[in-house]
Each structure stands twice: as structure tokens, then as C-alpha cells.
Amino acid sequence: MTLQFEFDPTRLNRIATWMDRYVSDRKYAGSSVLIQRGGDDVYFNATGLRSLEQDLPFERDTVARIYSMTKPITSVAIMMLAERGLFHLDAPVSNFIPAFNDMKALVPGAERIDQVEPSQAPTLHQLLTHTSGLSYPFNPGVLPQAMDEQDILFKPNQGALADMADRVADLPLAFQPGARWEYSVSIDILGRVVEVVSGKSLADFFAEEIFSPIGMTETAFSVGPEQVDRFASLYTPLAGDAMALNEASTGSDTLRLVDDPGKSPFQNADMYSxxxxxxxTIDDYMAFVDMLRRGGTCDGGRLLSPETLKFMMRNHLPGDIASMGPQSFAEQPMEGMGFGLGGAVVMDPSRARCPGHVGDFSWGGMASTFFWMDPVADVSVVFFTQLSPSSSYPSRAELKALVHGAMIT
Known part of the structure; x- marks a missing residue:
């Protein structure tokens, strides 16, 4: 049953004040937010700049790095192939990427990368749910340190996806698959599975089978020539690497430029992460979210069945994320939050300490972008900005509070 309520326009306008404050406090250079109810726009606002250096405004058609908000799209691609009967989710990834045969995992309490024991290859389901034993170089631990030393991060200028996937398989897992939840490069590995199964590059599969039917003409792995003037700069408040969370230290400049649109590797990406x-753009991503809201259908046809979407947006963990012993960075709170296929699922808003409804489906990106879809209120929200890391400020929880504060029953 859909919640019956009205949006209070005065309370919605608090969002603009909040966004302006982030800009005036030099937390974000600029940002935009788009809210839909039942697939129709109810609120949009953009403020600040997409480039401080060139004094260019952050606008509705600004092109931004969505980073980990790519993950739900890759998860949809995997489920599209699963619906065709091409594999089942308990299949080991080694069925598709032979380098994952004869895997090893670090022994509990390992202090060196060579302290290992035999392990099964993670399954597709474990990859989808971040219980695979893989990790990220910005997490704490022995495996992340090795990944950092070997620069395994699927950056846009790091070459072929197949080669990087094999490099991931050369390292041991951080733990036995299924034992814990740890945010990881799992979805990058699934991107390679999409390539192997479909016979297309991930870029072509996205373009032909997801973006074209949805009408996402502004989304790709590389910034197009017609988009260069609209591509936003990326900033960080950190003194060092904007992705090096283990060594994070605040710098003197809260908006230090770290990726200049004129020199960005995203202008000619050769890695399909x-x-x-x-x-x-924000409208492109909202079109993707609206496809989820509509149960897998879009103006260009049907990508997934409603039953598959319901399956994806259920919690697939034994409990909440916090109960799985995570030691990693994540794009969401962990208490009261489960994890589905491609995003987090609210199990208990009170334990998550953020207004919302049971079943809210969401995820974010390292540059502080964020989306959520609320099936109870039939509300979808997409927020764009360009500041890394996303843990810098509590903007996501604040935005959810603002949106729920404008719902008047």
C-alpha cells in the first residue's frame, strides 16, 4: 500500500537552503537534487559551481562521476543475463574467469599476504552481496594493503577489464567467501562476467541493452566530446589521495581540485569499471531509478521482470550489514541496513538512525552522489555533487531527513 501524503512546498524549499549552506561553507563546490513522486518531478534544485577554477555553474545537465552508483547498473546487467537462463547465482565465478580456480584465503588473523589456506571461488551471489572475500585498497587490512601496493582499483585509465580481473584473482581473498561483508571490487569482477557471458564489452552491453531502452543518452564510461564543457571538477578536503581513506588527513583547503575536466582520465577511459x-547526468540516473520503480520496465521496453526486481531489493544477508562483521568503508550506515543485489535495503529505520521506510533501496558513490527509492511513499531521489570521499560529511542522512520532513500526511 502506498503512503498517502502531500509534499509541503515550504518544507521542500528547506533543501535549497541546506544545499546553499554546503556551498557557502566550502564543503561542496556545487550540487543538484531531483525528487520524483510516482515518476513525476516534484522538486529540482541546483546550486554552486561545477568548476571553481572557471566559475561555471552546477546545472541540471552537468556531467558527474557517479562512481559506485555504477554498481546497481552492473547488478541489473547480471540479473538480465540470469533471467535468460545463462547461469544461476550459486555458480562460482571461476566458471567464467578461470583465473579464480584454486583460490586461497587469508587465515584468520593473518599479518602477511602469504598466510593463506585453500578456499572455494566466490559465487556470483557472494560477489553481488559483497560477501565474496574480495576488498578495496582503501579498506583496512592485509589484502587491501597488497591491492594498494599493486594499484588494483579499476581506474578509468588502467587498461582492459579482463587483465585487471586476473590480477585480482592472483591475490588471496580477505576471508572465506560468505564469512563476512566487506565492500569490494566484487561488482567489477561481475562486469567482466557480463562481458564473458554476453560476448560484448561492458560498455557495449550497457549502451545497447540498458541505456538505449531507458533513454540514458548522457551516461557512459567516457565523457563525450559534446559533454566536455559540462563535465564537473572533482574536489577533496583531504591533504593526500582523495581515495586513500586509510591515510586520510584533512588539508588546509576543503575544496582541493583532484580531477580537472580538461585532463581527466574519464575523457578517454579504457577500463570499463x-x-x-x-x-x-542527474536526469539519466533518475531514468534508471524510475525503471527500478516501475518494476523493470521503461519506455523502450522491459529490462527485468517485477519479480526479479523484488528479489533484488530484498535483504540477502542473514541479518543487517553490521551483523556480518564488516571492517570496511561503505557507502551506507550498517546498523538496521541489509544488502540486496546492487544496493542497501532499510530493515529498521530506527536502528539506521535515519528517517525512511522499510524497503528503501539505495546506494551512493565516492564523490558523494546518492540515490534512494522509497516504494512505500513512491518517491525517488537522486543527489549529485563532486566531493571525494563520500564519508566527508553526513549529507545523505541530512537529505533524507529534509525530504521526509516535507512529507505531510
Whole structure:
């Protein structure tokens, strides 16, 4: 049953004040937010600049790095192939990427990368749910340190996806698959599975089978020539690498430029990162979210069945994320939050300490972008900005509070 309520326009306008404050406090250079109810726009606002250096405004058609908001799209691609009967989710990834045969995992309490024991290859389901034993170089631990030393991060200029996937398989897992939840490059590995199964590059599969039917003409792994003037700069408040969370230290400049649109590797990407490689506009991403809201259908046809979407947006963990012993960075709170296929699922808003409804489906990106879809209120929200890391400020929880504060029953 859909919640019956009205949006209070005065309360919605608090969002603009909040966004302006982030800009005036030099937390974000600029940002935009789009809210839909039942697939129709009810609120949009953009403020600040997409480039401080060139004094260019952050606008509705600004092109931004969505980083990990690529993950739900890759998860949809996997489920599209699963619906065709091409594999089942308990299949080991080694069925598709032979380098994952004869896997090893670090022994509990390992202090060196060579302290290992035999392990099964993670399954597709474990990859989808971040219980695979893989990790990210910005997480704490022995495996992340090795990944950092070997620069395994699926950056846009790091070459072929197949080669990087094999490099991931050369390292041991952080733990036995299924034992814990840890945010990881799992979805990048699934991007390679999409390539192997479909016979297409991930870029072509996205373009032909997801973006074209949805009408996402502004989303890709590389910034198009016609988009260069609209591509936003990326900033960080950190003194060092904007992705090096283990060594994070605040710098003197809260908006230090770290990726200049004129020199960005996103202008000619050769790595198709299913975990974090896409750039696009806020309207394009809302079109993707609306496809989820509509149960897998869009103006260009049907991508998934409603039953598959319901399956994806259920919690697939034994409990909440916090109960799975995570030691990693994540794009969401962990208490009261489960994890589905491609995003987080609210199990208990009170334990998540953020207004919302049971079943809210969401995820974010390292540049502080965020989306959520609320099936109870039939509300979808997409927020764009360009500041890394996303843990810098509590903007996501604040935005949810603002949106729920404008719902008057």
C-alpha cells in the first residue's frame, strides 16, 4: 500500500537552503537534487559551481562521476543475463574467469599476504552481496594493503577489464567467501562476467541493452566530446589521495581540485569499471531509478521482470550489514541496513538512525552522489555533487531527513 501524503512546498524549499549552506561553507563546490513522486518531478534544485577554477555553474545537465552508483547498473546487467537462463547465482565465478580456480584465503588473523589456506571461488551471489572475500585498497587490512601496493582499483585509465580481473584473482581473498561483508571490487569482477557471458564489452552491453531502452543518452564510461564543457571538477578536503581513506588527513583547503575536466582520465577511459566507472547526468540516473520503480520496465521496453526486481531489493544477508562483521568503508550506515543485489535495503529505520521506510533501496558513490527509492511513499531521489570521499560529511542522512520532513500526511 502506498503512503498517502502531500509534499509541503515550504518544507521542500528547506533543501535549497541546506544545499546553499554546503556551498557557502566550502564543503561542496556545487550540487543538484531531483525528487520524483510516482515518476513525476516534484522538486529540482541546483546550486554552486561545477568548476571553481572557471566559475561555471552546477546545472541540471552537468556531467558527474557517479562512481559506485555504477554498481546497481552492473547488478541489473547480471540479473538480465540470469533471467535468460545463462547461469544461476550459486555458480562460482571461476566458471567464467578461470583465473579464480584454486583460490586461497587469508587465515584468520593473518599479518602477511602469504598466510593463506585453500578456499572455494566466490559465487556470483557472494560477489553481488559483497560477501565474496574480495576488498578495496582503501579498506583496512592485509589484502587491501597488497591491492594498494599493486594499484588494483579499476581506474578509468588502467587498461582492459579482463587483465585487471586476473590480477585480482592472483591475490588471496580477505576471508572465506560468505564469512563476512566487506565492500569490494566484487561488482567489477561481475562486469567482466557480463562481458564473458554476453560476448560484448561492458560498455557495449550497457549502451545497447540498458541505456538505449531507458533513454540514458548522457551516461557512459567516457565523457563525450559534446559533454566536455559540462563535465564537473572533482574536489577533496583531504591533504593526500582523495581515495586513500586509510591515510586520510584533512588539508588546509576543503575544496582541493583532484580531477580537472580538461585532463581527466574519464575523457578517454579504457577500463570499463562495473563497480565505479560511469559518468552521467542527474536526469539519466533518475531514468534508471524510475525503471527500478516501475518494476523493470521503461519506455523502450522491459529490462527485468517485477519479480526479479523484488528479489533484488530484498535483504540477502542473514541479518543487517553490521551483523556480518564488516571492517570496511561503505557507502551506507550498517546498523538496521541489509544488502540486496546492487544496493542497501532499510530493515529498521530506527536502528539506521535515519528517517525512511522499510524497503528503501539505495546506494551512493565516492564523490558523494546518492540515490534512494522509497516504494512505500513512491518517491525517488537522486543527489549529485563532486566531493571525494563520500564519508566527508553526513549529507545523505541530512537529505533524507529534509525530504521526509516535507512529507505531510
Amino acid at each position: 562495473g563497480g565505479g566507472g560511469l559518468v552521467g
